[in-house]
Amino acid sequence: MxxxxxxxxxxxxxxxxxxxxxxxxxxxxxxxxxxxxxxxxxxxxxxxxxxxxxxxxxxxxxxxxxxxxxxxxxxxxxxxxxxxxxxxxxxxxxxxxxxxxxxxxxxxxxxxxxxxxxxxxxxxxxxxxxxxxxxxxxxxxxxxxxxxxxxxxxxxxxxxxxxxxxxxxxxxxxxxxxxxxxxxxxxxxxxxxxxxxxxxxxxxxxxxxxxxxxxxxxxxxxxxxxxxxxxxxxxxxxxxxxxxxxxxxxxxxxxxxxxxxxxxxxxxxxxxxxxxxxxxxxxxxxxxxxxxxxxxxxxxxxxxxxxxxxALERTPTHSNKKESDFKGIEFNNVSVNISDREILSDISFKIPQNSKNLIVGPVGAGKTSLIYSLIGTYKINSGSILINGENVQSESWDEKICLISDNLFLLKDNVFENVRLGDESITRDVVISACRDALFTKDLSFEVNEEGNNLSSDFKQRLSISRALAHDCEIYIFDNSFSQIESASKKIIKENIKKRLSDKIIIFIDNAFEDYQDMDNIIVMKNASIVDHGNHDYLIKNCETYKSLINYSGGK
The missing domain is CATH 1.20.1560.10 (ABC transporter type 1, transmembrane domain)
Incomplete structure (x- = not known):
């Protein structure tokens, strides 16, 4: 009171x-x-x-x-x-x-x-x-x-x-x-x-x-x-x-x-x-x-x-001191524990600006946990996460990171409003362009029902990708965002994403390897740790976990 x-x-x-x-x-x-x-x-x-x-x-x-x-x-x-x-x-x-x-x-x-x-x-x-x-x-x-x-x-x-x-x-x-x-x-x-x-x-x-x-x-x-x-x-x-x-x-x-x-x-x-x-x-x-x-x-x-x-209101803290001059994302010895269980263990790697990245690993390896720690959902117990040299624990990066996951929130409204999501600066031309790149063919005036019940799983994911592409962020994370889309369309959409966001940091989390061999950096995870990272050619020669994942998926 x-x-x-x-x-x-x-x-x-x-x-x-x-x-x-x-x-x-x-x-x-x-x-x-x-x-x-x-x-x-x-x-x-x-x-x-x-x-x-x-x-x-x-x-x-x-x-x-x-x-x-x-x-x-x-x-x-x-x-x-x-x-x-x-x-x-x-x-x-x-x-x-x-x-x-x-x-x-x-x-x-x-x-x-x-x-x-x-x-x-x-x-x-x-x-x-x-x-x-x-x-x-x-x-x-x-x-x-x-x-x-x-x-x-x-x-x-x-x-x-x-x-x-x-x-x-x-x-x-x-x-x-x-x-x-x-x-x-x-x-x-x-x-x-x-x-x-x-x-x-x-x-x-x-x-x-x-x-x-x-x-x-x-x-x-x-x-x-x-x-x-x-x-x-x-x-x-x-x-x-x-x-x-x-x-x-x-x-x-x-x-x-x-x-x-x-x-x-x-x-x-x-x-x-x-x-x-x-x-x-x-x-x-x-x-x-x-x-x-x-x-x-x-x-x-x-x-x-x-x-x-x-009591949960956060007081914004702005640090004038840069912890690093690196432009991009840095994980420095990051560990995360939840309910006395270690879900990330001493994670260290860098993702430079304007790069295409893939995170792979078996189920339970810690891929999504890694992303949740980046966006602040999981509080890190030790280490630091920096974006453009600033600590994400003291700076707000919510509006600069776009996460596209399979947990899609849809408005009971038309496609146009579902894509721009209240951002009046996003024009119809931008929405049309985003939908075109995601191969979402529904008209912008098409009315989406509660929870998207009148859309197939395929079109829900395309709508989610359209929404992400229409908003201007610095980092885009696609977490298992293509699982319901058929193969031919999936490949085209991924290529469109790479071209459209060529000046952004793109992070894919996926175990389908055939569309990702041109990645600048592939991070391989297992048991809450990073096993190795590098491009496809390096990992196929030096990382047994990566080769096992490719063989298991039927890739080359």
């Missing part, structure tokens, strides 16, 4: 300050009306009608000021809460879209993530709205009432201030306790839902292994825990009503005290009447904080989830 409040006050402090000023005007106008009512009654009783009409004019002006202030407060609070929610949604979307490391993925449950975040931000918006309209008003009203009581009776004002201070402390403490309880309830309900889903999905397996009793007991225990915590939470929400009862008792005692000391002193009678009106005014605003109590627990839970994502 603290992180979100910092964002709110940092970005909208001017508007909040203006709301505070308007709230002071609003409360001042309302209390002025309360203060002048006894004087109007006295004037009417005494027959001073001219003074009465003059004071009625002042009351009308005060009411007008209160209405105008309330309207502006309503407008500003709505504007601030809406802008706060919009900016927060954009920030969260940007963070989620830029999450690309395994460590970051593991910190968040991505199932329904954006839905939960958007719903959470809407809750925060409602919370901010209630805070600006109700809580600030209550705080200003309490301060003003105490100030007004000081003029009447210093001892009474002091006692009332101590009472409000103690209540405020207990209120915040109890509110946080309720929010923590509600957070536990949400977690327990989530666990309960998961158990229910798992039981339904795995029902046959459970019955097969005679685990019905175990499953039933586990589910019942989780349900009991959720019920008990939920009961505690609902019961804890009763604490404001206890305070209101105490406040009403205090008002009654105050009235009895006034009657006890009351005599013919008219000033005392007016003061008592005014103090009573002040207390009733404050009680009315305290009654109005119930919406805040209801939404605080929801906002607390949502803020916890949102702040988990905000």
């Amino acid at each position: 603290k992180a979100l409040l910092k964002i709110l006050f940092r970005n909208h402090w001017k508007g909040i300050f203006l709301i505070i000023i308007l709230t002071i005007i609003d409360v001042g106008a309302q209390l002025y009306v309360i203060e002048i009512i006894p004087l109007i009654l006295t004037c009417i009783k005494s027959g001073l009608y001219e003074d009465t009409f003059s004071m009625i004019d002042e009351v009308i002006m005060a009411i007008f000021c209160s209405i105008i202030s309330t309207l502006f407060i309503s407008y500003l609070s709505t504007s601030i809460s809406s802008n706060f929610a919009l900016n927060l949604k954009e920030k969260l979307f940007s963070i989620v879209m830029n999450i690309n490391t395994v460590d970051e993925y593991s910190k968040i449950n991505f199932s329904g993530l954006m839905t939960r975040l958007i719903r959470g931000v809407d809750t925060e918006q409602s919370f901010v709205l209630v805070f600006l309209r109700r809580i600030l008003l209550l705080f200003v009203a309490a301060v003003w009432v105490i100030y007004s009581l000081i003029d009447m009776n210093l001892l009474f004002a002091f006692a009332f201030t101590i009472f409000l201070f103690i209540y405020g402390f207990l209120f915040i403490l109890k509110l946080n306790q309720s929010a923590n309880t509600y957070f536990k309830v949400k977690k327990l309900n989530g666990k309960l839902n998961n158990l229910f889903r798992d039981n339904i999905v795995g029902l046959k397996t459970i019955k097969l292994f005679s685990k019905e009793k175990y499953s039933s007991d586990t589910f019942k225990k989780a349900a009991d825990n959720a019920y008990n915590e939920g009961y505690k939470f609902q019961n804890s929400l009763n604490f404001p009503y206890v305070f209101l009862i105490v406040m009403h008792i205090a008002v009654i005692l105050f009235m009895l005290w006034a009657l006890f000391i009351f005599d013919s002193n008219k000033k005392l009678a007016v003061d008592v009447f005014l103090a009573l009106l002040y207390l009733l005014y404050l009680i009315n605003h305290i009654n109005a904080i119930n919406p805040f109590i209801d939404i605080y627990s929801l906002a607390y839970t949502s803020a916890t989830r949102i702040e988990e994502v905000l």
Whole structure:
């Protein structure tokens, strides 16, 4: 919650300050009306009608000021809460879209993530709205009432201030306790839902292994825990009503005290009447904080989830110092471990600019892991990866590397929009040229269904290649990107790629060797390590692993 409040006050402090000023005007106008009512009654009783009409004019002006202030407060609070929610949604979307490391993925449950975040931000918006309209008003009203009581009776004002201070402390403490309880309830309900889903999905397996009793007991225990915590939470929400009862008792005692000391002193009678009106005014605003109590627990839970994502925001770091003068890609003694398993071991090699490269190796050799470490999906444990002398761990290369894999994301839109993918700088001519090189023959206006269900696997891969060729990057990586394309077309597409991207770094990951013998550099991998690298002629003479792979594929 603290992180979100910092964002709110940092970005909208001017508007909040203006709301505070308007709230002071609003409360001042309302209390002025309360203060002048006894004087109007006295004037009417005494027959001073001219003074009465003059004071009625002042009351009308005060009411007008209160209405105008309330309207502006309503407008500003709505504007601030809406802008706060919009900016927060954009920030969260940007963070989620830029999450690309395994460590970051593991910190968040991505199932329904954006839905939960958007719903959470809407809750925060409602919370901010209630805070600006109700809580600030209550705080200003309490301060003003105490100030007004000081003029009447210093001892009474002091006692009332101590009472409000103690209540405020207990209120915040109890509110946080309720929010923590509600957070536990949400977690327990989530666990309960998961158990229910798992039981339904795995029902046959459970019955097969005679685990019905175990499953039933586990589910019942989780349900009991959720019920008990939920009961505690609902019961804890009763604490404001206890305070209101105490406040009403205090008002009654105050009235009895006034009657006890009351005599013919008219000033005392007016003061008592005014103090009573002040207390009733404050009680009315305290009654109005119930919406805040209801939404605080929801906002607390949502803020916890949102702040988990905000913590993943990366601060861009730009190093002016070049670690190398080499133009291209450098792997320097790179090792990567995931879940205590080494998936890359002491990898070192160089890929120069404007070069065509192939990475080969048996299944599980570490080819894709090598690429994932290059694009930042895998965090390296030791060594360094440099692109044009800059460390990829400290510089953002996301927009400079294009990865084309068999996991293709397709929009439910036409071919043109699927190729340019929101980049308005890409013209129709560029898209047509890219599709021509990928031998994608569908019209640009052809509507692609959800997940490309109306396209064959062959055409999905061609569309993926078209998208890559239309975007201008420095490095292009084709990871098993031609597996569904028939041989004759595959060869033409590869040749088109080599010609079109002749001034770029091209990296192919493939074990089909017949189209790659003209590669500038072939990297051979096995058991998470590099066995050898060089051109085809060198490797066919000196690398047994390479020769075995060629023989296994039926190549020469």
